[in-house]
């Protein structure tokens with residue numbers, strides 16, 4: 350009866366692994382290597398461990414760990430075991446972790462040893478059966494338990510619409526949404542990107558992105574595995590390390606901030622990039638100025654693409670044709686984009702509207718939020734991205750801004766409402782508005798404007814006091830870079846706070 354095709358993403362990825370078992374997969378900063386055969390064996394050990402822990406196909410595995418090879422083994426082990434991998438930003442604190450565990454009800458939570466006490470407390474509250482540890486050197490109870498498992502595992506059969514990953518969008522308090530990505534979604538995007546970006550024998554990926562986000566995990570890692578390529582697997586972006594490794598790499602993927610940082614290095618020049626084939630940028634807008642400077646200094650034209658947690662990549666500048674700075678290129682093959690007015694009618698004459706997207710990579714929906722999911726799709730199956738954009742006469746798309754009020758700082762997303770709610774809850778605070786101000790380093794710098802309660806008990810509200818109160822509760826990138834105290838907030842006739850006025854006033 351088993352002639353049904355196994356649509357598990359791992360089957361697709363491993364079908365592309367090199368035949369030579371010694372071919373390197375992960376090349377670590379100390380020179381150690383994990384071969385492709387080693388990767389398969391480790392993924393099998395982790396999959397076996399999950400089975401021993403009672404993780405069944407469809408069960409969630411929440412993971413908040415540093416970037417190590419073992420985190421990749423765990424990801425692939427989850428795919429093989431049919432479990433749903435749920436990575437979390439390592440910057441997340443009590444408030445955020447508690448929400449994700451409570452919402453996703455994972456069977457296993459893998460945490461860093463530093464937060465073991467907190468992890469146990471939150472896991473107990475959420476009814477999570479197991480908590481295991483993985484440290485920044487790839488050691489801990491998870492790795493120890495995996496080491497004793499058999500290194501063979503028959504990958505569990507999955508259908509295209511079975512879930513593989515849940516990625517939480519950086520949402521507002523209590524409403525952060527888990528984007529459900531299926532094996533079919535991830536396989537479709539991996540196939541298209543691998544082909545569209547011209548991956549070929551001999552490619553070597555320089556990987557400096559975090560792996561708790563779609564960009565680093567689902568775009569970069571999948572492309573390299575689909576190509577059976579070696580990956581320089583670095584724990585984080587570091588300009589000095591990038592200069593040292595670029596001469597041995599052919600492909601680099603980064604957020605715009607990385608490109609700004611590379612340009613700030615005097616030693617960055619054409620010679621260092623002579624072996625490179627492709628630089629790709631995304632997750633936030635790349636300034637035209639950075640695009641131009643990079644071309645002058647390196648001789649390479651950055652390929653900018655656009656996508657989001659809810660489906661990976663949607664558009665890309667062409668590999669072979671003209672890559673246009675300030676644009677995100679064309680819809681990827683198999684992807685349809687519509688740019689519409691508020692009534693969903695297509696905009697005419699190159700006007701600005703909201704981008705809608707449809708394609709095999711577009712996510713299944715938001716975890717346990719059927720109404721929200723239904724709202725975000727049109728009747729004919731297009732997803733409302735919340736991004737505003739326009740076509741130019743040659744069909745290139747430009748992203749103009751975000752209708753959903755998102756701030757992107759250093760490539761990371763912040764929804765102002767979450768921070769506003771926390772500030773408003775502080776003693777002596779009446780209300781607040783949080784927004785992004787254009788910043789050469791971060792893209793946008795998070796800024797808060799706060800109104801004090803008149804005659805409030807509870808002491809003085811100060812700028813520094815507000816920042817101090819947020820620390821420890823929220824990830825560092827969500828702490829405003831500047832706080833201003835004001836008498837009142839500007840509002841429009843409908844009572845909405847006019848953030849555009851605030852941006853002008855404080856920008």
Ligand code: AMP
Nearest residue numbers: 631632633634654655656657658748762
């Ligand atoms: P995330 O879900 O974290 O990947 O963030 C997705 C959002 O980042 C999108 O909805 C866009 O607003 C923004 N974004 C991603 N890529 C680009 C790009 N190349 N240019 C402008 N904005 C982008």
